Amino acid sequence: MSEENPTNLWKEINTVWDGQDGYSAQNPAGSAVLMGKDKDGQAGVGPMELLLAGLAGCTGMDIVSILEKKRQKPEKFEVKVRGNQKIDTYPKVFTEFQVEYTLWGDNLKERDVEQAIQLSDEKYCSVGGTLSKAGPIHSTYRIIRE
Numbered sequence: 001m002s003e004e005n006p007t008n009l010w011k012e013i014n015t016v017w018d019g020q021d022g023y024s025a026q027n028p029a030g031s032a033v034l035m036g037k038d039k040d041g042q043a044g045v046g047p048m049e050l051l052l053a054g055l056a057g058c059t060g061m062d063i064v065s066i067l068e069k070k071r072q073k074p075e076k077f078e079v080k081v082r083g084n085q086k087i088d089t090y091p092k093v094f095t096e097f098q099v100e101y102t103l104w105g106d107n108l109k110e111r112d113v114e115q116a117i118q119l120s121d122e123k124y125c126s127v128g129g130t131l132s133k134a135g136p137i138h139s140t141y142r143i144i145r146e
Contacts, residue, residue: 051094051131052081058127059099062120063113070112075146076104084135094134101141108143117141
């Protein structure tokens with residue numbers, strides 16, 4: 001590990017193998033996620049899927065926060081992330097990402113939603129900033145008015 005630097009922050013996950021096909025990843029607060037399969041054979045989330053989930057959660061949190069500052073709170077909000085993964089060579093890395101935002105709400109302004117997405121993409125989302133080094137991230141959105 002490198003020296004401590006006041007401008008850096010280490011994040012940590014502890015992952016434990018269950019002796020069969022599962023791995024439990026736990027953060028210091030005690031929240032856990034299953035990768036692989038549990039002892040009953042129920043599938044957990046795959047490691048590459050966790051990267052996509054991290055992007056969805058990161059950008060989603062940004063966008064809701066930005067919209068709330070503009071006094072626009074979605075009634076419902078979904079983020080779907082797709083990753084295009086190389087399958088012909090190892091490692092099977094993602095080379096491109098698609099993020100699709102769906103927001104519900106009569107008070108949402110397109111200009112503000114677009115600005116929130118842009119700010120998340122270009123400034124705030126650390127996961128997106130990391131994954132963008134692997135390939136481009138393309139974003140689309142739609143607003144559904146009830």
